[in-house]
Amino acid sequence: MEKNELIELFEKVFPFWNKMSETDKETFCRTAHHVVFKKGTNVHNGNECTGVILIKSGSLRLYMLSEDGKEVTLYRLFPGEMCMLSASCVLDSITFDVYVDSEENSECIVVGGCAYEDLSRRLVDAKLFALETALSRFSDVMWVMQQILFMSMDKRLAIFLLDEIAQKGGDTVALTHEQIAKYIGSAREVVSRMLKYFASEGLVEASRGGIKILDKKRLREMSL
Amino acid sequence: MEKNELIELFEKVFPFWNKMSETDKETFCRTAHHVVFKKGTNVHNGNECTGVILIKSGSLRLYMLSEDGKEVTLYRLFPGEMCMLSASCVLDSITFDVYVDSEENSECIVVGGCAYEDLSRRLVDAKLFALETALSRFSDVMWVMQQILFMSMDKRLAIFLLDEIAQKGGDTVALTHEQIAKYIGSAREVVSRMLKYFASEGLVEASRGGIKILDKKRLREMSL
Numbered sequence A, B: 001m002e003k004n005e006l007i008e009l010f011e012k013v014f015p016f017w018n019k020m021s022e023t024d025k026e027t028f029c030r031t032a033h034h035v036v037f038k039k040g041t042n043v044h045n046g047n048e049c050t051g052v053i054l055i056k057s058g059s060l061r062l063y064m065l066s067e068d069g070k071e072v073t074l075y076r077l078f079p080g081e082m083c084m085l086s087a088s089c090v091l092d093s094i095t096f097d098v099y100v101d102s103e104e105n106s107e108c109i110v111v112g113g114c115a116y117e118d119l120s121r122r123l124v125d126a127k128l129f130a131l132e133t134a135l136s137r138f139s140d141v142m143w144v145m146q147q148i149l150f151m152s153m154d155k156r157l158a159i160f161l162l163d164e165i166a167q168k169g170g171d172t173v174a175l176t177h178e179q180i181a182k183y184i185g186s187a188r189e190v191v192s193r194m195l196k197y198f199a200s201e202g203l204v205e206a207s208r209g210g211i212k213i214l215d216k217k218r219l220r221e222m223s224l
Helices: A003-013 A022-031 A113-122 A124-150 A153-168 A177-184 A188-200 A216-223 B003-013 B022-031 B113-122 B124-150 B153-168 B177-184 B188-200 B216-223
Strands: A033-037 A042-046 A052-057 A060-065 A071-077 A098-102 A106-111 A204-207 A210-213 B033-037 B042-046 B052-057 B060-065 B071-077 B098-102 B106-111 B204-207 B210-213
Touching (some): A022 A113, A071 A124, A124 B060, A153 A177, A188 A204, B003 B022, B022 B113, B106 B113, B153 B177, B153 B188
Antiparallel strands (some): A042 A098, A060 A098, B052 B106, B060 B098
8 A cells, every 4th residue: 555545544543643743653653564354354362452443444243252152242333434443552451351353354544553552652642532433333232232132132123224225225134144144143053043034924034045034124123 | 418518528539629610519519419328228220320429428329220120230339438329411422321220328429410510511520530430340340241251150149148247257257148149240049048058068057147157268168
């Protein structure tokens, strides 16, 4: 990636860019990695300090992982967004482990955690930005928790299917029951049973490519 | 409460106290309320800006609430700690609602949210402190989420009972099944069934005052 292009990106995503010294700007550019993560790659693993990840294309999925390998998706990140929880050395107060996978082939810029941490000790705006970015995800996680703990499964599944086609376009959700279960924090059996019920109600139908949505209107009513 | 006493407390809990102007210090003292919340009182309700709550004695419980009244306890606050999530006007990025109840008669100092917010716009250290305090609770909440989503109920109940007697002393947990269910994010029926099982295993026994712990050692093994 061209240095000019990199600077343009940094200017856009870091509100404190213009307050940085020339030396610091140089360091950021020099330590930044341009990486393309293949679909399905693990991008960040627990308590490592992978760095601040800026997403240029594709999408990343953040999740929790239990000891026996069960996953719960917390949220996804899309182009223009950034992952701050993967820069654990910047954020002392984050003591939990999150995992990040690439959901599609994803082009990312990774700013080294050390470079950011070093900057944030000298430039309070960088520190504020890191804290605020991390804290804003607290709200996302609480939302997921509300969904999982309080909402009934039919509602959750309806919301998930509608979100999927809203994001990806088309009318078919190209995921397995296993994958859907991971996304909504449930078990495959539960998802399969609910999809069978949805099909019997004429809301969806199993198709070669995945799950075809037949009645968006009624799914939307279920999701309210 | 004496003003001197108040200043002494603020010096201890706010690391930025000595950087505040005399006027700001005056405002903090003037807008601070000394309140004793009776056991069971609701202290903070959803998206209000109640202010920053410092706990002098007693304990507060933070929880989420579903539309149909189901509660999940996120964490508790004890003397010397402070509640920042109740000062929602200080934290723009917190968009979820939490509820706070007093678990015992609790003596608190409440610093007005407006006074804090006003200060944090002028004194970056106050802003940083608010963000860091809020963010450190993110880790607590993630821990609860891990417990609820990934851990089996017997383990959760064992941990809860051991925590209770470690905190309160004695060998009896003076809570109803309903209350325990609220604390561990479960249903009363599930807790009752599990306690019956624990009793049949000789781990606990129902007593007049609540649940008496008979075999700490084995409970501890279960909690690992």
